[in-house]
Amino acid sequence: MPKNPNGGDARTVDAASSVDGADGEATPHTNGQTSGGRNIGARKKQFVIAPRHPPEGLQALGFQPLQFDALEQALRNSSEIEVIDKVGPRSVLSALTDGSGAAQGVLVARMSEQKAAALHQQGQGRLLVERDQHLALMDPTLRLPAMVTGVTPTNAGGPVLNAVISVVDKDGAPQANAEVSLFGSMLPASGVTDANGRVTLSLFGETPETVSGLYVKPKADYWSFYQRDPDISSEEPNVVVLRALSDQPALAGFQRQRAYGWGQKAMRLDQLPGNYRGQGVKIAIIDSGAATTHDNLHDIRAGFDVLNKKTNPDGWNQDTLGHGTHCAGVIAAVDIASGIRGFAPDAEVHACKLFPGGQVSQLIDALEYCIDQQIDVVNLSLGGAEVSEALEQQIIRARRAGVACIVAAGNSGGPVQYPASSPNVLAVAAIGKLDEFPADSYHAQTLDSNVDAYGYFTAKFSCFGPQVSVCAPGVAITSCVPPNNYAAWDGTSMATPHVTGLAALCLAHHPDFQTQQYKARGTERVERLFQIIRASAHKVSLGDQSRIGFGLPDTLLAVGLHPAGARVAIQPQQLVSPMMGSMMSPMSAPASIYDPFILGAMQYYRQPMGYAPIAW
Template sequence: MAKNAEVGAAPQDQPGAAAASDGARSVKPRKAQYLVASRSLPALQTLGLQPFSFNVVEEALRAAPDIEVVDTLGPKTAIGVFADGLGTSPTVLVTRMSDQKAFALHQQAQGRLIVEPDQHLSLHELAFQGPYLVTGVTPSGGAVLSTTILVVDPNNQPVAGADVSLYGSLLPASGTTDARGQVVLSLFGETPDSIRGLYVKPKSDYWSFYQQNPDISTSNANVVLVQPLSAWPQLANFPQRQVLGWGQKAMRLDQLPDQYRGQGIKVAVIDSGAAALTHADLKQIRYGFDILNKKDHPDTWTDDVISHGSHCAGVIAGANNGQGVRGFAPDAEIHVCKLFPGGQISQLIDALEYCIEKQVDVVNLSLGGAEPSEALEQQILRAKRAGIACIVAAGNSGGAVQYPASSPNVLAVAAIGKLGEFPSDSGHSQTISKFVDADGHFAAKFSCFGPEVAVCAPGVAITSSVPGNNYAVWDGTSMAAPHVTGLAALVLAHHPDFQGAYKSRGAERVERLFQIIKSASRRLYLGDAGRTGFGLPDTLFALGLQAPAGIGQALAAPAAGARVQVPVAQPQVTAEQAFASQAWNPLLAPLGGQLGGQLGGLGQLGQIGRPALGGLDPSYALYLNTLLAQSQLGRNPGLFN
């Protein structure tokens, strides 16, 4: 038999054979990363269906030759074990296995295990949206339009490192200016008359620039003048003069007496890190944890390569140091959990475990995933029972609220903007929607919306800190959520309820905080209520320093020891959202002898009766009822439908 005809060898006349002979290899799917955890349903115990020992599962998985256990997540100290009041020690295994093995494990566990993909997460800072009529078609030939863009400041000095995008009728061209402030962009199949937009975004310290239907020259450099942030009247002499952002003023932080600074409250920013070593507004931040590099370099949380976490931290707790931007709660104790770039659900679960261990009070989550995660939902609920309030950005797709903002156990925040708070020739002008009120507030075009939105907050043209010691103006629900997180820190520190009846950590404390923030919000009429929720939170109302007009005693606390009544809302997480992964179509395949033997023979779960849910946390009962109404756990697990 000829060599190229041997089994496993590629014939030389087949495509790719030459490359393979040079040491290249074919692209194949890698093993997927999955989360494996016990399904924590108290209703199972009510029906006499006790979960099996998770230790048996872990031993079986570790013994399986084609399954790799990458990490084990769970409480590390007694504080974590007893923080939620249940004395449980939930464990999540991070594994690598094929889709077939994951499906088989899910089937054999018959509803007692969560087996789900370890999804990648994304941040909710807005990427600029080009003209709507631009298509993704790549031309196969034709003329090439090349042009030079030169970006300068008012002193005619070049601006290096600015992102420049040119939009035609087909694919856009993008680049970054060099030390001379120049970038050459090439578009295929375009002419100067078909160019529809030019967008320039300096890295920091300048306003962005957007020109619709620009007059572009192909023979001479096209000069774009960008203005420093201080050229805007509201930011005159900035950053040498300390300012409050327009969003903070819209929430009346500027009218709050100076002694209210969030003392004694711990706030976690789970994001991309924070430039605490270099930025004057963030140097008071002393605590953090790099989740991505926890085994080798857990202290590198100060290295924020994408600036997003620094920007969020500045809104929440920028120092009151006479310069830059002051945050809502400059005296709060900030904990930075670095999760980006590359964060996944497993690492977010680990970051929330850190928050539980450190007894954090409020967590800012300016992030989201493609699909809901039951493993993450269990950890969010556990954090809530430990007294941790999660404030979550709704998302920037302009559609339905994304997870985890869609969870019933968090406070979801949509984004608004205001006319007159940014230059008309900046990229921020492209975020204006048709929903504008008499005061100039508008629903941000990009903001996700729906019944899950609790409140709205400023998320357009938000000025805050970025590495090294600079400032940038960004858009996104990522920027809106920190406004509410900072306010939550002030409420916990200074509202009398949290010095008395709700001082003790627990889910009721979190629900009372959410109730106060929603009740202290001023209604905005921007289309439907799903775009604004209860409205824009007011700092003075939320701290009980002024009574909202027309609400009277709405902010009054229930009697000492009384249980907060959680209103019944429409289901926020459906069974399809919580379990479905429609991109999958795994094939049935047995796990193999050892693992199958360990888990085989488990009884069917059957349906969980609704009366069994009566003693559960109300929001979690709602979550479970929604699942049970649409899926029979154990008989037809929806994860792999």
């Protein structure tokens, strides 16, 4: 056995061999007998294993690709590693489509952390071994009042505030399944109303005087409710009267007749010619599914249940969360006699079900589906806690195949989250607008100080940073929820579908994508799409570029139309993308790029006008 230069015998550890005996795990110690149970130790973790793709040109410099097939066989033969899935190209065409030679796929395996560390080390920089992290939807999240400490009361004999909350509509009809939360100085109390519209909540260590907030989120068809410092009684029911969505002037008559959401109007979808409907474009919504029981979503006929691909791959049309259905409504709701109109009702929509419980490996699988199906635009209203190099490689592969990923920036109010922070996607932040929601709804809590003269503001929850490309409406967005209802939600999840729908219209109708140069699928096509969307945007709110990017995209400009009298010529090289370096600020760009915005944006963006072909 060779000698270790530091003394002792050196050992060569095979990638699939054990480390320090069985799995390298510490054996739990017991000080005495157990009482009919078992000691808790660390469980095996799930990992994504993939060959690291060298940057272009490195193979010529001696970077040798990993023999991944041989590694896979070794892992499958190991008694300490359980290979549970392999995600890879679905056809010869999809394997060759990006021309990178990087389509060997990824393995998903369970093993100990020590085993994973040894495997990574043995890969010598040519192998990715990552925790298969869970992803989260960019949900409309409840932001707790600042005074909530999270301290658990310890005095069992202390005060307990029991409050009955009764939720009804303006006619007194009880509203079942409404989520209700009471906030005090310590832990909040939450519950769901019963068939009588009532729920009893108990706040430990609180009195009526210390209650700081009451929040009610209806299941559907009504506005949320939020009251700071509510006057709560413990002696009689506390009644909350919800407003119907149609009570808001902008949605008057909604559900009985067709309507545009405020966000679609802000982006001037309502001024688009009637034949601009996204024909011929394929959109994938990787989310929680899409409820085709909804009248506005009957035309969605394709999808893939990534979570249950081995047992029920066609379960994509069951949406227990409603999140994917809400996104689908903004993107592609058909304009029947009632309900909302989506951006691209004639596009071919594929619903990829990844939630609840989606992981990075499954998102890689969903993107593989998009490559195989030749999807044009993907909506990703989701994110993870950490950057994944394995996922980034798949995003690059999708981009090379002509798949454009539009991604929500995140709702934490902090830096842009991954994968929106990737230089290979278009990241979308959220804005709101005054007078588009009731003052007593929870939407009012998203308001910040960056309000412009037209009422646009940057949403308090929206993530920010140099990766933000554009912003879009993401506060009080009314859209579809299962089974055949509507709800007004907040989030960058709601902003992103506005841009995804716009991207579909752009690909279907902008003159550039009718030419051979940009009709062909590939990186150049995706980058041109992103350039056009950014170039169509104009500044809104008083927020800086880290919060709005290039601003709010305009539908007419993005499809190659513009108000009569305005001319603009934008060449691809004039707009520097974040993925090519630092993003050019609209204020520092050549004036010729932004002439129509500088000369009269504040007028024509808010007045009905004619349109004419635009020269890009």
